[in-house]
Amino acid sequence: MAQLLITREELTVEQISAILNQLSWANLPPCGNEHIGLMRQLTVNTPALDEIAYVTDGLATCSSWGEGLYEFGEEAVIGRTSDGQTSFMLSYMSPSSGGGRALALSQGPYRALISLKYFVDVIAEPKMQMGLATHDGRPVITIGSSPDGALEKALLTKGAVQIPGYQQAVVNSPQWISMAMYPGGGFFQYLRTEHDGLLIAGGLVFLLTLGIWMRRSSPRDELRAAIRSEELSVHYQPIINQRSGECVGAEALLRWRQSDNTWIQPDLFIPMAEANRLMAPLTDLLLRTVANEMGPLLKANPELHISLNLYAEDVSTGRVLGVLENTLIVAGVRPRQIWLEVTERSFMDIESARTMLQQAHDRGYIIAIDDFGSGYSSLQYLQSLPVDVLKVDKSFIAPIGTGAVSSHVIYHIIEMGKSLNLVLVAEGVETQTQANYLADQGVSLVQGWLYAKAMPIRELHEFLGQRPSAGRLAAAASRAEAV
């Protein structure tokens, strides 16, 4: 886990430094429409990033969310990237993004802000404590720390001192110290306290085994092994028509549950898979699992659809079309029940993307643009590609009803979608206020925790059975399975 936290940190810093370089190279007139549009597009397409601000003399003159002056609170510089170009500081989000604490990456006049909450999402194991500190032991983020301050003490000693009553693991990188602690005695403590003799006698064997285990259990190797042993599973998040209350489909989302029952979030392991060329096997696993688990339900309910996330290379190579044929289509699912979600990141090679999406569209699949941002280039893509559905990213839904500057952006996105005759799906709907606003604007397809979180297939069957108009879906699926 300590290694995973550092991996997330390093991948995030690498990705965001590249974004800041891109902004500097673009050299656009500060705070003009094009400049704000580019900052917004980069923010929306980068899950880790909450906001980019353009700063002069400690004042932000504009940000991804528009114009408007605001002052940064007291910031503390805590380190620099190895090339010295980007510095890290503990900072604050702007008032329109909620004002919480943030890690800022600063390069020239740009400040990229990442909410500290982002790093907390790494684990879902309640007893695990985790912390990230600067290389000299100053805590930056702590997760689940206990009142005895054990985690903070361990971080200050850079993990050199073993805190009684905990198992602890520490990983050092040139910039960071990452620590994971678990209460109670574990295997290592048992060996150390009770069986010193055994430890010495077996030391050589133990170290050899540990060496092999450590080599095998880098996060990358664990992910590879998890894909091979199908340790990853798929959860399904319902998509609801809020006018009729019916569940019209579901989005398939990958989940990784490790052998110690820790859940790892996709926005951590997917970048790791991308960096290690593991995305193709991951997509194959997704499609196989969805065909097995949801195939009968979809076959029996022609009106129900499944939304699948494709990654950039799935789109540029077109390889995924063959995999779809051999999995979902063989299982009797109709192409129009399959929505392929693609993000703007897939359009780096726009010509290959256009060819693949056109082929997919011609075969009857529905093309959805995911995590849609409102930059100028987005509109350009929308007009030139065979797109049917626009999935409005949750970052545009969250500000609805808060009075934040960014809350107006959603209105323009909806108008744009309507003018292009696209079906709109709002993602990340959490409150009734958001749902009412969307209904008033004519957006009927919604997805979010207000209705349901992503769930395993068995719970999806129960969910469908409980919905008044959708009970027939589950019943029909059971009949189909029985045949």
Ligand SMILES: Nc1nc2c(ncn2[C@@H]2O[C@@H]3COP(=O)(O)O[C@H]4[C@@H](O)[C@H](n5cnc6c(=O)[nH]c(N)nc65)O[C@@H]4COP(=O)(O)O[C@H]3[C@H]2O)c(=O)[nH]1
């Ligand atoms: N705060 C909040 N969040 C909500 C709410 N409703 C849904 N979400 C979360 O929003 C994400 C929606 O998926 P996405 O934008 O496609 O974003 C996905 C997608 O880009 C990627 N991903 C997940 N599964 C796959 C996959 O099978 N293949 C590929 N290529 N990417 C995947 O990982 C991203 C994150 O997935 P998840 O962590 O499952 O996070 C999911 C979902 O759990 C809500 O009301 N509030």
